[in-house]
Amino acid sequence: MRVGLIGLGTVGAALARQLIDGQEFLKHQTGGNPLTLAAVSARSQKPRPGLDLTGVPFVADPLAIARDPQIDLVVELVGGHDGIAKQVVEAALQAGKLVVTANKALLAHHGSDLLALASQQGKILAFEAAVAGAIPVIKVLHEGLAANRLHRVVGILNGTCNYLLTQMQAGAGSFDSVLAAAQQAGYAEADPSTDIDGHDSAHKLAILSALAFGHPMALQAVACCGIRAVTAQDITYAAELGYHIKLLAIAERGDDGLVRQRVQPCLLPRQHPLAGVDNVTNAVQLKANLAGQILLEGPGAGGDATASAVLADLVDIAVGRRQPISVASTQPSAVVADKPLEKLAGRCYWRLQVVDQPGVLAAVAAVLARHQISIESLLQRPSQANDLPDNRPDTQAFPNGNVPVVLVTHQALEPALQAAADELAKLPQLHQPPLRLRIEDNLA
Amino acid sequence: MRVGLIGLGTVGAALARQLIDGQEFLKHQTGGNPLTLAAVSARSQKPRPGLDLTGVPFVADPLAIARDPQIDLVVELVGGHDGIAKQVVEAALQAGKLVVTANKALLAHHGSDLLALASQQGKILAFEAAVAGAIPVIKVLHEGLAANRLHRVVGILNGTCNYLLTQMQAGAGSFDSVLAAAQQAGYAEADPSTDIDGHDSAHKLAILSALAFGHPMALQAVACCGIRAVTAQDITYAAELGYHIKLLAIAERGDDGLVRQRVQPCLLPRQHPLAGVDNVTNAVQLKANLAGQILLEGPGAGGDATASAVLADLVDIAVGRRQPISVASTQPSAVVADKPLEKLAGRCYWRLQVVDQPGVLAAVAAVLARHQISIESLLQRPSQANDLPDNRPDTQAFPNGNVPVVLVTHQALEPALQAAADELAKLPQLHQPPLRLRIEDNLA
Numbered sequence: 001m002r003v004g005l006i007g008l009g010t011v012g013a014a015l016a017r018q019l020i021d022g023q024e025f026l027k028h029q030t031g032g033n034p035l036t037l038a039a040v041s042a043r044s045q046k047p048r049p050g051l052d053l054t055g056v057p058f059v060a061d062p063l064a065i066a067r068d069p070q071i072d073l074v075v076e077l078v079g080g081h082d083g084i085a086k087q088v089v090e091a092a093l094q095a096g097k098l099v100v101t102a103n104k105a106l107l108a109h110h111g112s113d114l115l116a117l118a119s120q121q122g123k124i125l126a127f128e129a130a131v132a133g134a135i136p137v138i139k140v141l142h143e144g145l146a147a148n149r150l151h152r153v154v155g156i157l158n159g160t161c162n163y164l165l166t167q168m169q170a171g172a173g174s175f176d177s178v179l180a181a182a183q184q185a186g187y188a189e190a191d192p193s194t195d196i197d198g199h200d201s202a203h204k205l206a207i208l209s210a211l212a213f214g215h216p217m218a219l220q221a222v223a224c225c226g227i228r229a230v231t232a233q234d235i236t237y238a239a240e241l242g243y244h245i246k247l248l249a250i251a252e253r254g255d256d257g258l259v260r261q262r263v264q265p266c267l268l269p270r271q272h273p274l275a276g277v278d279n280v281t282n283a284v285q286l287k288a289n290l291a292g293q294i295l296l297e298g299p300g301a302g303g304d305a306t307a308s309a310v311l312a313d314l315v316d317i318a319v320g321r322r323q324p325i326s327v328a329s330t331q332p333s334a335v336v337a338d339k340p341l342e343k344l345a346g347r348c349y350w351r352l353q354v355v356d357q358p359g360v361l362a363a364v365a366a367v368l369a370r371h372q373i374s375i376e377s378l379l380q381r382p383s384q385a386n387d388l389p390d391n392r393p394d395t396q397a398f399p400n401g402n403v404p405v406v407l408v409t410h411q412a413l414e415p416a417l418q419a420a421a422d423e424l425a426k427l428p429q430l431h432q433p434p435l436r437l438r439i440e441d442n443l444a
Numbered sequence: 445m446r447v448g449l450i451g452l453g454t455v456g457a458a459l460a461r462q463l464i465d466g467q468e469f470l471k472h473q474t475g476g477n478p479l480t481l482a483a484v485s486a487r488s489q490k491p492r493p494g495l496d497l498t499g500v501p502f503v504a505d506p507l508a509i510a511r512d513p514q515i516d517l518v519v520e521l522v523g524g525h526d527g528i529a530k531q532v533v534e535a536a537l538q539a540g541k542l543v544v545t546a547n548k549a550l551l552a553h554h555g556s557d558l559l560a561l562a563s564q565q566g567k568i569l570a571f572e573a574a575v576a577g578a579i580p581v582i583k584v585l586h587e588g589l590a591a592n593r594l595h596r597v598v599g600i601l602n603g604t605c606n607y608l609l610t611q612m613q614a615g616a617g618s619f620d621s622v623l624a625a626a627q628q629a630g631y632a633e634a635d636p637s638t639d640i641d642g643h644d645s646a647h648k649l650a651i652l653s654a655l656a657f658g659h660p661m662a663l664q665a666v667a668c669c670g671i672r673a674v675t676a677q678d679i680t681y682a683a684e685l686g687y688h689i690k691l692l693a694i695a696e697r698g699d700d701g702l703v704r705q706r707v708q709p710c711l712l713p714r715q716h717p718l719a720g721v722d723n724v725t726n727a728v729q730l731k732a733n734l735a736g737q738i739l740l741e742g743p744g745a746g747g748d749a750t751a752s753a754v755l756a757d758l759v760d761i762a763v764g765r766r767q768p769i770s771v772a773s774t775q776p777s778a779v780v781a782d783k784p785l786e787k788l789a790g791r792c793y794w795r796l797q798v799v800d801q802p803g804v805l806a807a808v809a810a811v812l813a814r815h816q817i818s819i820e821s822l823l824q825r826p827s828q829a830n831d832l833p834d835n836r837p838d839t840q841a842f843p844n845g846n847v848p849v850v851l852v853t854h855q856a857l858e859p860a861l862q863a864a865a866d867e868l869a870k871l872p873q874l875h876q877p878p879l880r881l882r883i884e885d886n887l888a
Binding site: 014018022025026028029031128134135136139140143144145146147148149273276288289290291292293294295296297298299302304305307308309311312314315316319320321322323333 | 466
């Protein structure tokens with residue numbers, strides 16, 4: 001099988017290294033069908049450390065590889081949901097080639113169309129590497145649990161966010177300082193917005209949900225909130241309540257049959273298996289009717305880890321044990337809720353930054369009462385805030401006159417909670433809109 | 445695809461129920477190839493709750509199903525490594541049929557021969573359900589990590605043992621009392637020896653190791669020790685040291701290239717991901733060169749959970765995405781160590797039941813010193829034992845004159861440790877042979 005590789009970033013270089021240095025091993029693993037790196041394309045032809053591409057043609061135009069009749073399979077590792085990545089995948093499928101990609105953005109935006117195109121061509125578009133790096137979650141969902149009806153998929157799918165939250169939990173500093181350190185260490189991009197605003201998790205969730213429940217990819221129906229507003233102090237308060245804060249990607253089929261997809265920072269009980277998944281590790285918990293709860297955990301990113309997933313696709317295809325995946329573009333077996341939060345109920349954690357003066361709490365309580373939201377507990381009152389010891393993380397972030405009110409509210413519906421939050425944001429006593437995080441007690 | 449089912453125990457009945465009630469769903473999942481339950485055989489024709497076999501021929505002789513030209517695929521759920529299970533699988537393969545089995549004992553004893561037979565016939569022998577119930581660990585190892593070289597496989601593979609250990613840890617009583625309760629609850633067999641003596645874990649480890657490292661199944665080379673000697677008091681002492689006691693199944697490739705397989709109750713650091721795997725849950729941690737550490741966790745037994753794995757094999761085969769598995773009977777890519785413990789070094793936890801008199805500790809220390817084993821810490825001295833509060837679990841099991849000495853020894857080689865243990869067992873001051881458990885600090 002002659003492979004054309006497009007993209008020589010961290011993953012592309014790791015993959016090329018395996019295809020070259022691991023040639024004999026891979027030939028053994030495919031039962032004798034060699035995987036030959038027959039052409040590469042990348043933005044730059046600069047040398048990559050530890051990678052000797054002597055003898056492998058470098059092709060400046062990636063579309064030339066996608067259309068080259070000598071190439072059987074194209075690996076797309078460019079990234080991005082439009083532009084060259086999309087052109088390459090479409091051109092390769094149209095030319096009747098097999099395609100392997102790690103591009104979650106592309107799949108989340110155009111996956112159903114691209115899978116339909118692959119299906120028309122009788123070719124395979126494989127994407128194990130698009131979600132959760134080295135963890136074979138696509139294979140487990142699509143093949144290992146093939147006889148199951150899925151109830152729920154919960155994932156920690158973004159290593160950057162999980163790293164930042166873990167670091168804050170470990171006391172490494174404020175959001176801004178752990179982000180700067182993560183950027184230094186290569187765990188966060190220079191522009192981290194795709195990760196920390198939740199979009200990357202939303203892309204991956206859209207893919208998992210489509211596979212789990214059998215509906216067309218529906219990125220537009222993922223409620224998405226990132227972790228920018230979460231402070232180290234929130235993590236401390238959550239810990240006092242017995243919770244860890246995690247950015248969770250959740251797709252769940254309700255009693256009404258609708259699938260609800262959401263990405264949100266949540267309070268997860270300390271003893272939940274996902275609560276202990278730290279740093280850049282990813283994890284997915286699958287709840288299914290026969291198999292029960294299955295947890296998968298492993299490296300979510302990195303050159304070798306992601307190359308492992310790309311190679312698994314290549315070996316599967318070379319061995320002949322892969323069929324085109326359909327995500328039900330014609331006969332969907334599930335329908336996605338356009339408004340995933342509308343019927344969601346739950347307890348919530350709230351932090352409000354208020355002016356330190358009498359009557360603040362009364363004003364806040366009045367707004368909540370107006371929306372039928374009852375307060376379960378008050379963790380922090382304005383008048384106590386100044387009593388915090390100096391060594392408490394982030395205390396310094398709340399100087400006099402800007403103190404946190406932290407409380408937990410009982411079960412209430414999201415629309416009421418959101419309306420209350422909007423109204424609270426307008427209170428003159430609030431310095432900024434309230435932070436509200438869902439408490440996920442029912443993911444066991 | 446016409447399926448003949450042999451065995452109608454918990455798993456067989458759950459499978460039959462899915463094949464009948466879930467017929468339409470499974471037809472959808474196979475892309476239109478129906479899985480038809482065409483014949484069943486079992487020891488008794490008594491009715492099974494919730495299972496209506498009207499219209500499914502009951503065949504008294506299981507071998508008749510194995511040889512029936514109308515049957516395409518035989519599911520063997522009889523169990524046992526010899527007798528009818530082996531006859532049925534051999535006969536079915538010889539008759540050119542596909543075979544799916546959940547029988548770990550059969551595979552561990554005869555897997556290489558049976559897979560070779562399947563290979564000769566160009567047929568598939570599938571066994572996802574043989575290890576770790578609902579967790580698709582065979583698929584993950586063999587397909588998902590196909591491009592990896594495995595370094596280590598660590599599993600909690602026996603739900604009964606894990607349940608007993610978890611219950612003791614939760615303070616539910618002594619070994620005998622939690623075993624009796626587990627038998628009552630259906631978590632332990634009337635004769636629990638296959639589980640609690642480690643044989644079931646050894647069977648599963650032999651299968652995983654062969655797949656992970658590419659060697660013929662080598663059950664005879666699994667060092668196997670069960671949990672009979674572990675008391676609730678050991679679990680308490682281990683907790684004081686920061687460890688949980690788990691029955692671990694470990695297969696590891698050493699620097700010398702040899703694969704060492706062992707099943708042992710071990711002290712595992714509290715923060716290790718496997719340390720929190722409780723009750724009947726199973727888990728497997730895979731360490732691989734590209735993918736890094738992958739953890740899989742889920743229900744290890746139960747009708748529906750095991751049926752989920754059997755059905756995954758059936759769907760894979762019906763879809764045409766399964767190839768015969770070879771476990772390298774002709775060209776092994778790894779060699780198994782006959783004496784897996786010989787070169788193993790490690791720290792150990794020891795509990796010695798001694799007579800409560802002066803000089804005992806000196807005698808014990810002298811034996812250890814003679815074998816170059818140094819004591820790292822002494823957790824419990826004879827003279828302190830009588831000071832234990834009465835509500836301490838198992839205290840009552842050690843009346844006056846039979847008190848525990850609990851200590852931790854520094855790194856030492858297994859042969860020296862075993863020689864010391866043998867010598868200690870001969871000391872007149874000991875009431876019974878010492879309990880020695882390995883401390884597994886290096887499984888991160």
